[in-house]
Amino acid sequence: MGLVRPRVFHDIQAWLYSIRLLHYPRHVAESVEVLITASIVPRYAHPGDAGADxxxxxxxxxxxxxxxxxxxGVSIALPDGYAAFIVPRSGLAAKHGITIxxxxxxxxxxYRGEIKVSLLNTDQTESFAIAVGDRIAQIIITPVSRAAFIPVDRLPDSQRGAGGFGSTGVSESGNGRQTAGSPMSGDTP
Structure with missing residues (x-):
């Protein structure tokens, strides 16, 4: 297989746009029904929140x-085409060093088993006590798409290229920090 021919790449790109994978849909469903068994049902703290505790x-x-x-104590049955992501609570991370x-x-x-959270105490000196009922993570329910992976010998060029893992630096002004275009330790110039 060779490099994706421009016409084929354009057709794939047009197809992806037509099924709305490359941009957000104009209308997102207000809610999705999720069957659940739980000792405490997850709850959104505020209207518009992405994650439920x-x-x-x-x-x-x-x-x-x-x-x-x-x-x-939570088990769920998501509809086909959905996934749930378990993410840290920002307050636990910022105030206590507890993350996932x-x-x-x-x-x-x-998946129909109990959702368990792999918590880590990053604090070097303080233990952290968790009580029954404490909010320990958030669950985000979102639609997901399955990809059709197309093997090729070479990917088309892009402006970003293979830059990653901090390749654009941290500071816009430089200030002794790595800036865009300067190689990172281990990067080849």
Missing amino acids: LHSAEERVLAPGERALVGT VNSPGTVDAG
Whole structure:
């Protein structure tokens, strides 16, 4: 297989646009029905929030640097074409150093087991106590598309190219920090 021919690439691109994979839909459904069994049903804290809070179903103390799988007592049945992503709560991360190891955790539509959260205490000195009912993570339900992967020998060029992992730097002004165009340690110039 060779490089994707421009006409074929254009046809694929047009097809993707036609099924709305390359841009957000103009109308997003107000809600989706999700079947659930739960000791505490996830709840959105505010109108317009993307994530609903997941609560701990067990008591646990995370020692400094410790990680643990914490049960939520929640099992869901997502409709086909949807997935759930389990993400950290910003307050736990900022105030206590509690985050999720595999963030985001992915819950596929076919999974029916209990949702558990792989929490990590990043604090070097303080333990963190979790009580039953504490909000420990958020769940985001979103539609997902399945890709049709098309093997080629070479990808088409792009403006970004292979730059990644901080290749654009941190600071716009430079200030002794890496800026766009300067190679990172280990990068080839």
